[in-house]
Amino acid sequence: MGEIAVWHRAECVGINLANQTGREGKLSAAYAAAAREYAAAGGAGFRLEPFDFHKQCGATNYARLGLLWEAIVADFRRFGYWFRDNAGTASTQGGVFRTNCIDCLDRTNVVQGMLGKKQVEHVLARLGLMPEGATLPQAFPEVDARFRVLWADHGDEVSNQYAGTGAMKSAFTRTGKRDIWGLLDDGAKSLTRGRLPPASASHHHTHPSLSHPPPSPPARYYLNNFEDGHKQDALDLVTGGYAVVPGKPPPFQPQGSPAIPLLAVLALLVLAFSNLQTAKASAGGGLVAASLQAPTVLLQQVAAPLLLALAVLVLVMKKGKYLCDRPTLLPDAAVPWH
DSSP, rough: HHHHHHTTSEEEEEEEESSSHHHHHHHHHHHHHHHHHHTTTOSSEEEEEEEOOOHHHTTOOGGGGHHHHHHHHHHHHHHHOOOOTTTEEEEEOOOEEEEEOSSSSHHHHHHHHHHHHHHHHHHHHHHHHHTOOOHHHHHHHHHHHHHHHHHHHHHHHHHHHHHSOOTTTTHHHSSOSHHHHHHHHHHHHHHHOOSSSOOOSSSSOOSSSSSSSOBBBSOOOHHHHHHHHHHHHHHHHHHTTTTOOOSSSOOOOOOOOOOHHHHHHHHHHHOOOOOHHHHHHTTSSOHHHHHOHHHHHHHIIIIIIHHHHHHHHHHHHHHHHGGGOOOOOOOTOOOOTO
């Protein structure tokens, strides 16, 4: 924590947007413990402000971001910003907000956008260009629209580089509203890949249009589970995280793939559907008639393949970690949840 204050050479408020429970809660608890230890040791210049974004805002209730703003507005005003006018009046910035979630993409972009807009409003009021207490949408709706597009495009480009898709929740940043269309936009990004090639998240740690870049498959979920492992190895190798020892073979090992079991599931589903159509045709075209005339056939040729497909899916879900593309050069460093 002391290093953070030294890096910024100013007071720092850490805004943690990660969940306070579950897997993310482990990281949040560790962050909070480090902040308490720093304060107990007499450390100054850092304060942690936890805000469980998902719990507080849910899927659409982004108005509750006002709770976070109320908790940090005093720091916001006190920190100030660099400013100089023609009369020679000047001021400097005395603090920063360090915002994070887990990947520092989606939730972080929403909150950073809020802080950025608040700062623009404060500067415009100080210059006398809008009344004190007024909001940017009220005073300059066109400027507000351009600001939102700029911020959303920037977030999408960063997210494309990092995760292979545009930022989740950017529809709120782009339009100022969180509605069903924003939820559908998030769903599309979860199921599609942005036009830019994805870059893996290292454990070391846009365009002026109102529309998003055209997505193309596969899914962000797919990228995260089945492509990012070897990309992480590439990052570890290029950045020197993994030290190459001449004469020593690299620790690469063959990894499992979900392709074969998922193809088996697809084949079983096709088989069950084909057998069902045949049974219905033999019985005169009705499912009820087929079940009455040939129940054994339906059980053996339709129900059995469906049950087998379900069993394979359950097995894939339970053993899924063995089917993922995992980093092999520094495997321990890529598992931060322990």
